[in-house]
Amino acid sequence: MKIGELAKRGGLTAHTLRFYEKKQLLVPQKSALNQYRDYTADDLATAQFIKRCKASGFSLEDTAALLQIKDAKDAHTCAEAKSITLAKRADLQAKITELQQMVATLDELAERCCGGAESAEFCSIIADLESRFEECNHDAHH
Amino acid sequence: MKIGELAKRGGLTAHTLRFYEKKQLLVPQKSALNQYRDYTADDLATAQFIKRCKASGFSLEDTAALLQIKDAKDAHTCAEAKSITLAKRADLQAKITELQQMVATLDELAERCCGGAESAEFCSIIADLESRFEECNHDAHH
DNA sequence: CTTGACCTTAGAGTATACTCTAGGGTTTAT
DNA sequence: ATAAACCCTAGAGTATACTCTAAGGTCAAG
Incomplete structure (x- = not known):
């Protein structure tokens, strides 16, 4: 054909x-x-x-x-096929774990934000993105 | 600097x-x-x-x-920030679901395969990849 | 004053998996 | 016979997020 x-x-x-x-x-x-x-x-x-x-x-x-x-x-051999399959499974599982951590972070960000029509002046999402890891860095100095 | x-x-x-x-x-x-x-x-x-x-x-x-x-x-506004955050959350969650389905498929493939040093002649992984969806297509004709 | 470390730009290369275009030839149906 | 529908090749474009190269200018130390 x-x-x-x-x-x-x-x-x-x-x-x-x-x-x-x-x-x-x-x-x-x-x-x-x-x-x-x-x-x-x-x-x-x-x-x-x-x-x-x-x-x-x-x-x-x-x-x-x-x-x-x-x-x-x-x-x-079967071993080859299974090895490819399990390696891919591990890849995907690692990716899933990474994405789940991101989703958890996004949930934290979203939960604390009112989401309203207010100015973003006091928006917790923006504030968190501005400061969250700074704190981590401060910790890292000790 | x-x-x-x-x-x-x-x-x-x-x-x-x-x-x-x-x-x-x-x-x-x-x-x-x-x-x-x-x-x-x-x-x-x-x-x-x-x-x-x-x-x-x-x-x-x-x-x-x-x-x-x-x-x-x-x-x-807060609404803008939250909207971006929730949209991304939804994206990632959809991706996670997709990857989880793939992992489930890979688990099924791997479980049924001996993974040994035998010739792949009767390897279930290869056989499944050769035929699984054909069956689905047959079903789809009814 | 020279050597090495640093800086600049513009643009190409990497990875994955397609997706499309241009310019031209072939087949099929009317 | 002609027009629509299909086929061909080579190569560029899409998306994301970098990463690197070439060719050259600048800066700091000894």
Whole structure:
């Protein structure tokens, strides 16, 4: 099938497919006749594999590694696949923890602020951002 | 003080300070003598304000808005500051939820895989990535 | 007076994952 | 036969937040 059909069936764009090809994730045959890309049913499956990887939080680089395993299963091990999966899990969990700390900080900021139409002269959010860490720095001197 | 001293005192690099200047976040005076940037104690406070914004999860664009409030408090309201804060909180919370769903998916993938030195021929991670959503698509046809 | 440390600018490079454009060729349907 | 719809390539643009480079000017110490 041509790129437009794969795009439609796979739920992505022709641009994205060409991008994945440039990244060596999904390299189709080319028609000898007109140099149009010629995708197979397997290529569609690969496109869906890539989408699932993305939905699972894998980067394109991770995805490339997973594709290599998929495309040469007996040259790879479960350990490799699980290692990639657990490493990504750890990455995401660290990111979550970082974001949760930010949310906690934002909650503190928001809770103390009236949020009204008053001038920001005495706004606690601005005041906190101006001074909170100064205090920390003072502490750090002791 | 010159850029190097502010960088050291503020815990960032001279490159970053010039970048913030280009973004209009922190624009110091320039010495008439040699065109060197000349930062004041207030500029240092502003640099720290920016760092705290960053640590709280604000983008540089948010930070620019918060700086405008800080630098002209009586021209702005608590409502503005709180709105920025709550919007960012919502952004981050949405991101956290997305990442948590990915972690849950990765946990499912990892749990079912032996992770051993066996060939990936029957690796459940690869198999799941190959087929999971196909099943979903089948469901979607009904 | 020279050497090293510091400063300047403009602009390019990094990372991730696309997204789009320009300029041109091909296919399909009427 | 012609117009719409599709395909091609190469490369630039988007977003965020830096990070670094090149080529040169300035400053402080010995």
